[in-house]
Amino acid sequence: MNVSALLHTITEPFSYAFMQRALLSCALIGFTNGFLGTFVILRRQALLTDALSHSLLPGLAVAAILVGLSPWGLLLGGLIAALLVALGGQLIARNSRLKDETAVAALYIIAFALGILLLRYARVKVDLIHFLFGNILGVGDGDLLISYGAAVLTFGILVPFQRPVLLTLFDTSVARASGIRTGWIETGLLALIVLALVASLQAVGVLLSLGLLILPAATAYLMTDSFSRMLWGSAVLGLVGAVVGILLSFLANIPSGPCIVLVLALFLGVAYLCSPRHGILIRFFRGRHLHEESLRRWNGHEGHDHDLPGKN
DSSP: OOHHHHHHHHHGGGGSHHHHHHHHHHHHHHHHHHHHHHHHHHHTOHHHHHHHHHHHHHHHHHHHHHHOSOHHHHHHHHHHHHHHHHHHHHHHHHTSSOOHHHHHHHHHHHHHHHHHHHGGGOSSOOOHHHHHHOOGGGOOHHHHHHHHHHHHHHHHHHTTTHHHHHHHHHOHHHHHHTTOOHHHHHHHHHHHHHHHHHHTHHHHHHHHHHHHHHHHHHHHHHHOSOHHHHHHHHHHHHHHHHHHHHHHHHHHTOOHHHHHHHHHHHHHHHHHHHOTTTOHHHHHHHHTOOOHHHHHHHHHTSOOOOOSTTOO
16 A cells, blocks of 8 residues: 555545544543543442443433434433433332342343333334444534533533532542532432433444443553543543544444444553553563562652552
8 A cells, every 4th residue: 555545544534524523523422421431430330320321222212202313302311211210229229128239220121121112113213223332423413512512511510519529429428527418419420421321322322332431431540540640531541542443433344332442442451451550561570570679669660649549
């Protein structure tokens, strides 16, 4: 392949309007979800978030039955369905012997099955694969507006209120004693998570939307002990992974959702092996470094940023 052909291959995706919309949508979704994923990881809500992503389907199905495939109708339907499952799980747990995670898991699998059945009665022909795995090349103006709205709300709420949110996540009792309305914060964070999941539907679908939230944050968590570095590093990783994934998807003619998630999984794998502080290869070679003075010098070059809980 000569230089001219190589340049054409690289620049070709940017010459199509649908790819320009897809790349912009991926950049917004990846950055927003990566940022929000930090709070999900630190709150240890990954499994709850997975349940919420599956719970979107009946809301999407009802919206498709009532108003067709309007992005705003799908947004409202998905939000209502996921919030009903989350709040319903808490209500059941408080009034029965079931634990929170059991109640939410039971509701989400019921909701998922119901959604699959309801899609048969949609006003327009709906491909289930489209909802499950996404189709980023079909992004329209309404989808872009939802992505913008999710980004504005997420950063507009979590950046200025970062301190009370963190205090609620790490020590709810102290937050309550300080006069913080922890119930409102937890509900608001849950709503932002659901909004991010809905905004990710067109890109990666119901089944893979969790990847855009969890994988960048998990990668950043392995790379640093600083909360601020993890927060913004996760956002950047989400953006880069989503954009690289969609470009590879276009060039290799493979589905966009799995491609984006696998690129983010590659980032996680590299961090797992090669993280400066927690990578298994680094720990292996450090353990085999027998010269005491060199070992002290090795440790002396490590960072001393210990902002995240549980790190020594």
